[in-house]
Amino acid sequence: MPYKDKAKARANTRKYQEDNRERMRASSKRHYDKNPLKYRLKNRLKRYNLSEQEFANKLIEQLGVCAVCKQPETVKQNGKWCQLSIDHNHATHKARGLLCRACNSSIGMVKDSPVLLRKLAEYLESWEIMHAREIV
Numbered sequence: 001m002p003y004k005d006k007a008k009a010r011a012n013t014r015k016y017q018e019d020n021r022e023r024m025r026a027s028s029k030r031h032y033d034k035n036p037l038k039y040r041l042k043n044r045l046k047r048y049n050l051s052e053q054e055f056a057n058k059l060i061e062q063l064g065v066c067a068v069c070k071q072p073e074t075v076k077q078n079g080k081w082c083q084l085s086i087d088h089n090h091a092t093h094k095a096r097g098l099l100c101r102a103c104n105s106s107i108g109m110v111k112d113s114p115v116l117l118r119k120l121a122e123y124l125e126s127w128e129i130m131h132a133r134e135i136v
Contacts, residue, residue, distance in 0.1 A: 041083065048088050048095045058098050059084070067097035075101045 017024055032039055045055055065072050066084060075082045084098035090112060099107070110116040 037080075037083075044086055048086050048093055050086065050095050054095075055086075058095075062098055066100040066103050068099055068103040071100060073100045 041052075041055075045052060050058075062084075064084075067087070073082050073084055082101065085101060085104040087096045087099045087104055087107065088094060089096060107117075110120065
């Protein structure tokens with residue numbers, strides 16, 4: 001029968017948890033070990049201040065693919081497909097979108113700099129132009 005006095009119920013719960021600390025830890029560990037992806041996602045969402053609904057909405061908006069290359073994640077870990085990475089502004093930790101590992105790593109390599117990314121694109125394009133002249 002539930003307690004009518006909520007303060008008493010909280011006190012009893014706290015006492016049970018203190019008296020059974022190891023048992024509670026073992027129970028939590030068993031649950032975590034059975035559901036590692038659930039907890040990994042929860043920790044990622046917490047880090048970037050996203051709710052599960054906001055994450056789901058982003059996934060739906062992007063049709064389940066990377067916001068940059070429009071491809072699904074191609075990396076597997078322990079035989080399971082990895083989730084798309086939560087791209088975020090490193091200064092504010094505000095989430096921007098969901099990216100595959102390759103695109104997320106690429107943005108990290110250029111240190112989130114649009115200027116450096118444009119310079120890299122210009123370099124590749126100029127090389128393509130010069131190489132095309134050599135072929136003709």
